[in-house]
Amino acid sequence: MIALVDCNNFYASCERVFRPDLENKPIVVLSNNDGCVIARSNEAKKLGIKMGEPAFKKREVFERNKIKTFSTNFILYGDMSKRVMSILRNNSKEIEIYSIDEAFIECYNEDLNTYGTNLRKKVKQWTGIPVSVGIAETKVLAKIANHIAKKYRKSGVFILDNKEIIERALKFTAIEEIWGIGRNHAKRFKEYGINTAHDLTCIEESWIKRKFSIVVLRIAQELKGIKCLDIESQHKTKKNICTSRSFGNPTSDYNTIKEAISTFAVRCCEKLRKQKTSTSELRIFIYTNPFNPRHKQYYGTKKIQLERATNDNQIIVQEVIKGLQEIYKKGYVYKKAGVIVGSITQENQVQLNLFDQIKNREKYTKISKVIDRINSSMGRDKLRIATQGFDRKWKMKQEQLSQCYTTRIDEILTVKV
């Protein structure tokens, strides 16, 4: 049997672990630049705060209801996630970490209710994070079980293990609540009169395949208890890597954008090196604020093909700056920029190039390794390329950032006795 373990209101819960005074109080966590609401505690959900709502439209509601807002603190959430996942790993046969706050695991062969309950208790006790556990035969069913556990079970555990319960659950689950059925598919299904998960299990498979796709067919089969989606415990190397940010203060200044783009490129290189891969295709983009009708709009993008795949900071930064020079236009106010790298290959399987123009590749590789080693012990960007700049004028707005309680010794929790 497969369990889906999902942290409840994960970001909000992380913040609350270190702020017990906020227990039972409404909290929201905002996106980068303190832009949108991306996590809400149950109390905030009850007050009608929606996912993705722009924060500035809700200021008054926040104040009136004394809702505590936080800027995103991904260092904290990432570290808390690791702790939760390591508990799950040590208490299951196999684990697929599906996202920062959820994992599919293969259960031990014991009483499932006891298993789920103990797991939940352990995670809560060891990390302070509340989780919900849904157990079933397939991933799609486990998702549904989890949803029910989270919403309707005080115990936080729900098991779909016999025909009658599964049928009841499927009749109770609206088509758009199924994992893998989004807005568009849901709308089309409803036009055909298919409104619940149970309805989807009653129609002919060839029809689903014809009218929708193999992807939707697999979901339908999973609902019937036929395993189509495996637990993927090997974490796959990424096929694309993107680093992009909205600027705290929109800017027209070329140098500021150059510094930002250089930093994004370096960030991509670090991610490439971490998974031991190289890239031969870069894309960069810069754009103005589409929400601002008073400014002229522009979306500039450039694809760069490298002659030989690499993951070295210097080579890639040079290339993205060349690209930026081509797409940068004066007179626009830029809001966002980013770098995407693709055509990713293993770094030890790079196709060589007979006409390679770049000398000293080995030297660059050595330098990158040294940079990684120094920065991993001394802190990010301690050693950097000059074009990354020093004043980070483009940096994000994060006015309500909490401490890095678990990863910085000088920000550790203080207890007053």
Place this chain on the structure above:
DNA sequence: TCTGGGGTCCTAGGACCC
């Protein structure tokens, strides 16, 4: 005034090969 940042998979159609 202020609106996030990542990813994956599949399909259709075009261009090409023998």
Place this chain on the structure above:
DNA sequence: TCTGGGGTCCTAGGACCC
């Protein structure tokens, strides 16, 4: 009116996920 049979690779766009 009739016009083979088999492939691959690439791209854009759509749909979905957190």
